[in-house]
Amino acid sequence: MKQSLYTITENTQLTPSTWRMKLKGDVSAVTAPGQFIDIRLDEHFLRRPISVCDVEGCDDPAGAVTIIYKVLGQGTEEMTRLAPGAELDVLTGLGNGYDLNDAGERPLLIGGGVGIPPLYLAAKKLLQTANVKSVTVILGFNTAEEMYYVDEFKALGCEVVLATADGSFGTRGFVTDAFAELLERGAGFTHFYTCGPGPMLKAVYGKVYKEAGIRGQMSFExxxxxxxxxxxxxxxxxxxxYKRICKDGPVLRTEELLW
Amino acid sequence: MTDMDKDIRIIDIGTEIPDTKVELCGITLDNPVIPASGTFGYGYEFAELYDINCLGTFSFKGTTLEPRFGNDTPRIAECPSGMLNSVGLQNPGVDAVITDELPKLRKVFNKPVMANVSGFSIEEYAEVTRRLSESGSSDMIGWFEINISCPNVHGGGMSFGTDPAMAGEVVKAVRKVTDKPIIIKLSPNVTDIVSIAKSCEAEGADGVSLINTLMGMRFDLKTRKPILANVTGGLSGPAVLPVALRMVYQVANAVEIPVIGMGGISSAEDVLEMMMAGATAVEIGAANLVNPYASRDIIKALPEVMAGYGISTLRE
Structure with missing residues (x-):
């Protein structure tokens, strides 16, 4: 963990409720995808924990970290008003993150809504791993209007499968419906990584781990x-x-869950 | 010599560096700053961030006889200038503290530590204190801080701290099993904190610490339900500082034993204010959770802030 000041270099709106922020500073404590940072805001007592979406220049004192956040309350609303050039007090390198050593040849990434960002860095790192042959990503959204980062995942070289709850784009339904379609094709996934809302995690645990027998790593909030x-x-x-989501997690393995 | 020492020598050439030492129940502390129980674990994790030997001491995580998971989550709710917690005394139990936690602490901390003890019966308080006192790690313990004020557990904790007679019974039972100084941690959720402090003093307590958190609630507008799974929680953070100052002032004027002041302290200035209210030493709680270096930073700033107000010693 490291505490330091970061300078905002970008703060842009991606969808009606989702924003991307880039922070320049020392990112040497960020060691794994799935970790998070904790941001101090002027108008709030507690910090805001937000997953790392991307990191650049790990060994460079002038590195940068990218986060994607959803406006859910007063804290994230305050974040949208921050302009490039502003400085933020941030703790970086928090949490365990995903262990990519278990990926196998065909890892599957499953992200829902605001849980998608940490999978971007995971996909990037997995595609740089020698024995990984392909990376498939299922992205779930409520509606087409809320979709983001589809092209970015494709640009990395992932196979991207989309599901929207209202059927406005891709498979109608949830990420587990898209997964069922992939299974019929005989995809041969070796491991999975996921992040998303609680009900989605529970559904993924049931369908992907319990029914299809694929072990995975799940990031909790x-x-x-x-x-x-x-x-x-x-x-x-x-x-x-007993585990602390912030320190022993946020990533837990399917085998250790009491579900 | 630290950078801070250098700075002060440059500023105050020819004058003395302010003395931050204080005495707490016969043990001298290098400074009055004590991270509060429940915000500092068993210390060794903070030792990865900085040398925790800079602290006066710290009060370790409230320890009970049996291991406890604590309450369901959510256990945290933010508030204006503070937070509610309803952790509910999660801890590995006294035996694991003796065999696992204290040996890890010994490797990184060479000062006497404050052992925070919680319980659900008078017998439990006494038994946890006895086991710690008789353990191989007993030499590490400088004081016992007996928490009779946890607002987040039912059938124990705070119920002992809201009645002067019950509080006195806890002191009496713990007094029998240890010769080390006993500090009783008091609840602010009472009509007359002075009467409880006096009862503890009368039964042989060596000090009192206050305030534990103030009971509070928050609701989620979307679900229309309390945010905390436990419904209520304890308020801490800068929001409670004025209440803490008032209660420390009242208690310090009514008892002869030392008072440890806590509640919302987040700067060296706050430390001085709490000591002006009558505290012998101070505990830092919620500030550690927002800034993991808060206690160290306050200690670093203290001599210069003392000098700025013309204070040469804290032992007044």
């Missing part, structure tokens, strides 16, 4: 106090004992 393991605010029970 919880209301946090500190973000670095001190307050025990975000604890959960697992097969391997």
């Amino acid at each position: 919880e209301r946090m106090g500190c973000g670095f393991g001190a307050c025990m605010g975000c604890s959960c029970k697992t097969v391997t004992g």
Whole structure:
């Protein structure tokens, strides 16, 4: 973990409720996709934990981290008003992140809504891994209007499959419906990585792990106090004992979940 | 010599560096800053961030007889200038603290630590204190801080801290099992905190610490339900500082034993204000959760801020 000041270099709106922010500064503590950063805002007491979407120049003191955030409350609303050039107090390198060593030849990435960003860095890193032959990404949204980063995943070289709950684009339904269609094709996935809302994670756990027998790593969200393991605010029970989502997670393995 | 020392020598050539030492129940602290229980774990994780030997001491995570998961999540809700927590005393239990946590702490901390003890019965408070006192790690413990004020557990915790007679019974039971200084952590969720502090003093407490968190609630407008799964939680952070100052002032004027002041302290200036209210030492809680370096930064700033107000010693 590292605490330092970062300069906003970009803060742009991607969809009616989703924004992308780029922060310039020391990113040496960011070591794995799936980790998050914790941002201090002037008008709020607690920091805002947000997943890392992309990172550049890890060994460079002038690196940059990209986050994508959804406006859900007053804190994220305040973030939309921040202009390039402004400085933010940020903790970086928080959480365990995804372990890419288990990916196998054909990893599957499943992201829902605001849970999609950490999968971008995971896809990027996986495609740089020697034994990975293909990376398939299922992206789920409520409606076509909320879609973002489809072209960015394609540009990395991923096979991208889309699902919208209202059927306005791609498969009508949820990411698990899109997964069922892929299974019929006989995709031969070796491992999966996912992030998204709680109900989606539970559905993915049931369909992909329990029914299709593919092991995976799931990134969880919880209301946090500190973000670095001190307050025990975000604890959960697992097969391997009590875990703090912020420090021992946010990524947990399918085998350790008590679902 | 730290950078801070250098700075002060440059500023105050020919004058003395302010003395931050204080004495707490017969043990001298290098400074009065003590990270509060529940915001600092068992210390060793913060030792990865900075040398925690710069602290006066710290109060470790509230420890009970059995391991506890605590309450369901969400356990955290943000507030204006503060936060609510309803963690509910998550801890690995006293035996695991003795065998796992304290040996890890010993490697990184060479000062006496404050052992925070919680319980659900008078017997439990005494038993946890006895096991820690008789353990191989007993030499690490400088003080016991007995938490009779946790607002987030039912059938224990705060119920002992809201009645002077019950509070006195806890002190009496713990007094029998240890010779180390006993500090009783008091609840602000009472009509008369002074009467409880006096009762603790009368039964042999060596000090009192206050305030624990103030009971509060928040609602989620979308779900129309309380944010916290436990419904209520404890408020901490800068929002509670004035309440803490008032209660420390009242208690310090009514008892002879030392008072540790806490509640919303987030700067060296706040430390001085709390000591002016009558505190012998201070605990830092929520500030550690927002800035993991908060306690260290406050300690670094303290001599210069003291000098700025013409304060040469904190032992007044």
